[in-house]
Amino acid sequence: MYNINCDVAVIGGGPAGLAAAIAAKKEGAEKVLIIERDESLGGILQQCIHPGFGLTRFNEELTGPEYYSRFTEEVSSLGVEVLLNSMVLEVNDSEKTVICVNKEYGMTKVVAKSIVLAMGCRERTRANIVTPGTRPAGIYTAGSAQRLINRQNIMVGKKIVILGSGDIGMIMARRMTLEGANVVMVVELMDYLAGLTRNKVQCLDDFNIPLKTSHTITKIVGDKRVEGVYVAPVDENKKPILEKEEFVACDTVLFSVGLIPENELSKNAEVEICPVTNGPVVNQYMQTSKEAIFACGNVVHVNDLVDNVSAESEQAGKYAARLAMGSFPEKEKEIAVKTGRNVRYTCPHKLIKSNENEKVNLYFRVLAPEKSVKLIARCGEEIISSKKEYRVNPGEMNNLCIETAKISGNEIVIEALKEE
């Protein structure tokens, strides 16, 4: 078997892997290797040709390819090594090895001092949400259709219904419209928009594409190719009101019904998985339950902004390098981060109090939309960080900055409190 030795092995060459590898190299790790299954770096951003990336990080509105090329340029100038067309089959924590397969080298064993998981996420499917009906051609996840149109020059259909008002769904509505397709409607189960308002304005309203909130697809019709869908409003329990069901003719249905961390390798490496996010449990160094395995980006939790992914992945890369070099912070105590009122999950899931005083950016999502909210982090009754938000929404990540020196006791509770 072909052997490669390195300090930090990064699995995945998308935005998370790129940022982690660069940070690891900058921190001083000598040999950093990115293992990527595609034929080029950039990950999902290669098909995200639309603008809207980089507003936080670069204060500019970039397209996906522009965003990732800023990182790939740095990867090559810093001398990060890259193994393309390589699918990782196995991650072994006890031996610190990654087994991958590659057309050129065949089976390849990478031995590393630390490993960063950055495989991203995958889309939930029609089957995951159990949409009844037939199984004809013309049913795609929004991301697959996006890959086909933007990277393979293939149009999936002409008359389209989209289920899910997440950003990918809305962006595909605009994309297909610009390419001459007729996007009949976007259907959303919840009573609020799943994605960003700017996407509703620029992707739906601009093209007069109706958004049907509190509706769902109750049935897909068509024997060979999709012939249409039944759409019905839902009651307060999200159950369709079948008497109000209506037939909508279309030849294509796109599902944009959420993303889930790609966790096969995380499970294979036997790291602890968070049941809410489906990704690994991590501390502020993006270190998993296994000392030498780090994880970052959508493999940990699904982010809405790539800018956050980059920031979080830099943490992973930096500390993976420090572990590889033997300069990892000394752990004094482990603090559990608990979810309180109206908080669905947090990332990191735990904090390490070390010999260094750190300012940690703690990300979290709320359970339900709310206005006039105070976000707090408290140890017992003592509030150690807080922030006011005019509005919170499950589709938009929130964050609080926490100084580890201020933590007392063994846990912190994160809450989104309604202000009177």
Place this chain on the structure above:
Amino acid sequence: MLKTDVVVIGAGAVGCAIARELSKYNVNVIVVDKNEDVGGDASKSNSAIIHTGYDAAPGTLESQLVVAANPMYDELCRDLDVPFKRIGAILPAITEEQFEKLPEIKAKAFRNHVYDVEYMSRDELLKMEPELNPEVKGGLYIPRESIIDPFILVQALAENAFANGVEFLLGAKVTDIKTENGKIKSVVTEKGEIETTYVINSAGLYCDEIAEMVDKADYKVVARKGQFYILDNKTSCKVNKIVLPIPTKITKGKLMCPTIHGNMLVGPTAEDQPSKTDKSTSTEGLDSIAKDVKNLVPNVNLRDTITQYSGLRPNRNPEGLNFNMYDDLFGYVNLSGVRSTGLTLSVAMGKYVVEQLLLSGAGFVLKDNFIKTRKGIIKFSEQTKEVQEELVKENPLYGNIVCRCETITEAEILDAIKRPLGAKSVDAVKRRVRAGMGRCQGGFCGPKVIEILARELKVSPEEINKNDPGSYMNVGRAR
């Protein structure tokens, strides 16, 4: 006009098993099917179980054939390289009422000559199957109930028949059968007419329509829909054996079992319907599965579903499996009522049909060069690291993983496309190598499979179908 000795109508399990059996003789055989791929309709959407026949109606042809077929599978699957496992089935009695029914079921098995059914205590059952409803009172164990890859079984039978000289005319719906002086003359298909001595009607769901063409339709096919869930191979609650409910007067009920590839299969419903094409799933049907199976396995996690599908069993009215030859129509063989046991009994039916033809005077002569075995597509993911390394060295395309959920390589997909009776559509690839059968359901590999198919078949992408013509995957290039 094409000329042959035997036309087999239908390339499902039964049709392909008959064709393979005939290919042992010096006789010309053409299998015709309306579909573009072998595999039939009912044969490709069922519970993938090889039954023992313990619960058949004793004394019937169905009982005889299922009971005879079960022991054939060990050798057949070895010869034809078909994934097959004897995992056994259990029949747990959850209520007292069900418990009292066990002796009757065991006695019926005995009358079907299935002698190896055993009583199991509550403790034995729970040890065997820890996820079983703890209310269980006791039950039966049926050791030879088995699981198989139904797609590969039919492909293997077809490929082996093909290797032995059987021709396949696919995408050729039969539109008429011509007779002359009480004999079969020819079969007319959408792709031409075939002059023939014998016609075997193994058209499953459509066998009544074929029988109609020769005026022998003294029955009707009633499509009985069965809806299923397939669960992720990493689902939180798994069973090791086929867990069957105690049947009621109305239905055999809904089961839970592993598939040969490690997923969990849960279902089916049983809904008679007039349409032979409506394979839609419904909320009511899927909800009824959830409700019933939770009685057997309370922790079954249907949220881990990766797909739901339904199949149509070709039930017969009046009921029952029938084999018919006719004094007033020489050369015509009619099979009907090949229902949920059809997959199991197919291989026995192959032998039965050929034997009946020989008995009726067909002077088929055995070949001396019959090829008994068939090699399947090598599964990269199931090999040891050493073998995997060899494979990539020999053929670098084994190093290109196309389907990441099931770890399927480009080399496997090319084999599926290029082998005889190869795949021409996205689903045909999926049925051969499982690309797209995993948890992302083709979201990742689907676009790549379209690209590979278009390249290998030398057509443009809009000509790539999901399945049969009309099921186009896309509308072509954007630029």
Place this chain on the structure above:
Amino acid sequence: MEKEIICTVCPRGCHIKVVGDDKNVQSLEGYGCKRGVDYATAEFISPVRILTTTVKIDGNDADLLPVRSNKPLPKDKLFECMEIIRKTSVKLPIKQYDVVISNICDSGADIVASKSVL
């Protein structure tokens, strides 16, 4: 003329009611900050958008070059621009920000490559 504009400057998404004619805004209501005033005014008088799409690469059917407008374009010209872009193809190699179509539809904006393809 009266129009409700949803501000997209920040996630707050203020619904701003704008009254005016083709060239002038007479009144604004419902904004949360100064940036909202600017956005709603521009959006009312001449809404503009960045256009992103793809361009065919000569001799390659199965790959595309992602492109963008280097400046926002008038919203009502997007389809007109798409017509021109659809008929365009590029020769390789091409570098990021190379101009593919200059001054598209007399808008003053160029269509440029979003990435390099060698």
